[in-house]
Amino acid sequence: AAGVIQSPRHLIKEKRETATLKCYPIPRHDTVYWYQQGPGQDPQFLISFYEKMQSDKGSIPDRFSAQQFSDYHSELNMSSLELGDSALYFCASSSTSGAPNTDTQYFGPGTRLTVL
């Protein structure tokens, strides 16, 4: 079965640079979530989108922005990168269709961002 796709899988940037992470949800999933997992930490919710509209917002810095496009893929844009932004960034998707496991979030493999 198709899973959540994230690109790139690894990204190395310097301080103050920008980065764009992409997420392609499972086909027919309408909701996308972004999480950040720092070293030795649990995943922390950043932001989510339902039907291309922002639905919830967590601990996302003002330097970050995200959007969901008409094909339901999402991009997380990160500017003025700091050393502390080095982390694993997971995207998850879910469906509100009423099928079994509705609303269950399925995670992608993550993008490992390293800021030097």
Add this chain to the structure above:
Amino acid sequence: DQQVKQNSPSLSVQEGRISILNCDYTNSMFDYFLWYKKYPAEGPTFLISISSIKDKNEDGRFTVFLNKSAKHLSLHIVPSQPGDSAVYFCATENSGYSTLTFGKGTMLLVSP
């Protein structure tokens, strides 16, 4: 303040035995609970879930128990297999928000 706590950072079990992973939460508004398994360099993989209207859900070798009064849930894996060795995250959801709050994870090691 950690709303979801997995107090055991690691657990070692012999193959064939039962693995019991525990999770405590503090927010009584949480009404949906999930367990995810995570291998290194991969994203969390959904295992099993339970809603607050149930106290048990079973799927093959995996059973999740929910004790709402104690704000405690547990994941039982029986029999444990070496391929179960991974980090297990407990996650909770307030259906009004649909975002997940994770515990810090328990690393399970199943030895042959």
